[in-house]
Amino acid sequence: MRILVVGAGATGGYFGARLVQAGRDVTFLVRPRRADRMAERGLRVTGLGERTVLRPRVIGVEDIDGPYDLVLLAVKATGLDQAVADVARAVGPDTLIVPFLNGLRHIDTLAARFGDGALLGGVAKVATALDAQGDIVRLADAQDLRYGARRGTAPARLAEVHRVLSDAGFPTGLSADIDTEMWSKWIFIASVGAVTCLMRGSVGEVVAVPGGAEFAGAVVEECASVAAAAGHPAPDPALRQTLASVTQEGSPLTSSLYRDVTQGFSAEVEQVFGDLVRRADEFGIAVPLLGLATTHLRVHQNRVEGTRVG
Template sequence: MRILTVGAGAVGGFFGARLAAAGEDVSFLVRPARAKALRARGLRVEGQGETLRLTPRLVTAEAPGGPYDLVLLSVKATALHTALADIAPAVGPDTAVVPLLNGIAHLDALVTRLGAPAVLGGVAKVVTTLNAEGDILRMAPPAVVLTGEVDARPSARVDAIRAVLAGAGIDAPATEDIVAAMWHKWVFISTLVALTCLMRGTVGEVNAVPGGAELGTALLAEAAAVAEAAGHPVPEGERAFTAATVTTPGSPLTPCLYRDLVAGAPTEADHVLTDLTGRARALGVATPLLDLAALHLRVHEGRLAAGR
């Protein structure tokens, strides 16, 4: 299977490295700065007992190659439209595109640009980050990719993709409804984002003060209410996992969006929180805490836009 991984950052670089190490035909579509670093140092993954050292096959937007059998789209939402323009020439009539972004708004953008037949749903569950040298650090055990047809029908191409992922040591369980799974991940990440960004601290720092644990559970209740109103109620097990994650004493956990915020960089706030709260209003669900978090991040984005 010919695979294009769009982005070689903490998520795409990790899954692409796993696939390449397993012998799959993997190319990485990267920006010039990332390409320069990867040519000089290689693609490295470390942590949780894993060490990978690869010389990745790199392609650029000017010559993406293709068509590919599988495109793993792993970019931040702020780069989505640029990435879609870059990969469009590499998508053929039999290409399957699996987006590994948070939220669900990107599905419409993919269908508009690439056509509905090419687009699958996707969820990534992995805890990785880039260090100062650009190496990928794996900080916790999960290495999961969920995928499926957006209309939930059985699919031979999805089965084939899942088999390739599993062969690279990536958990890829069958998913009955991938759009529901995307909503459930959205509830998790929006709760975590709102908590850490509103309070400007790690999960552990928030829970170390009176009211911290109560805030996490209240944010989760709002996000889960939106998903339920949209027809995708969060299973009790997943809801309990999210509740435990955002109320763990001493946890150093922060999401990537929080790290972008404190670094003074653009964030995925619109894709993660503004879209969710907009859907909440359309569904008649009150989300005052999530609205406050979204407003907080919009002020940050406004400062960046004004050059401050």
């Protein structure tokens, strides 16, 4: 299968690199600035003792020569609209798209543009970040891809997708209920993001103060209540893992949202929090802590955008 990885950042770049190493037919679609950096330094994966340098096939929008078999979409949710426009020429009648974005709002956007039949659900779990030089830095030994047909869809070539993504240097799984898995990841992302961004510290720093663990638990409860109302209650093991992650004493865990905020970068406020609060309002569920996190991060986002305009 011809694979197009849209985005070569911390997530797409990492899993794309592993697929390249496994001999898959992979092309990266990137913006000009990222293309220049990759031309200069290659695609580098570092951290945890690794020093990998690859020279994969890299193209811009103008270089797309026709449809690909599989599109792996791994951009920040704030860049989704541009990515949809960029990738349109690479999507044909037999193309399957697997998005690995936070939240669920992107599903509606992609389905409206390319149709339900082309769209799988996907969950990526990886602890990576881009450093100042654009290299992918591994922060922990977490790496996992899950994907599958969403409820009400029956995409062709699903087994072939699973075959080409498997045995490529990271665990994979063809999910029988990818919708619930996407909701479970949303609960985790929103919980860790709210706890660390509101309190401006790591999980360990939050739970070290009186009331910190109780606050973190209340955040998880709010997130889980929205998922349950939507018909996708988090499985008990996933919920226990999320609760343990945000209440672990001494944990250095933060979140990509926290890193974006503390470094003055744009954050996925509406995709992770705004959409979750909107759904809670529709279900008539009170989520005051999530509402507080949303307002807090919207102030940050306005600040970032005002700086960019100025």
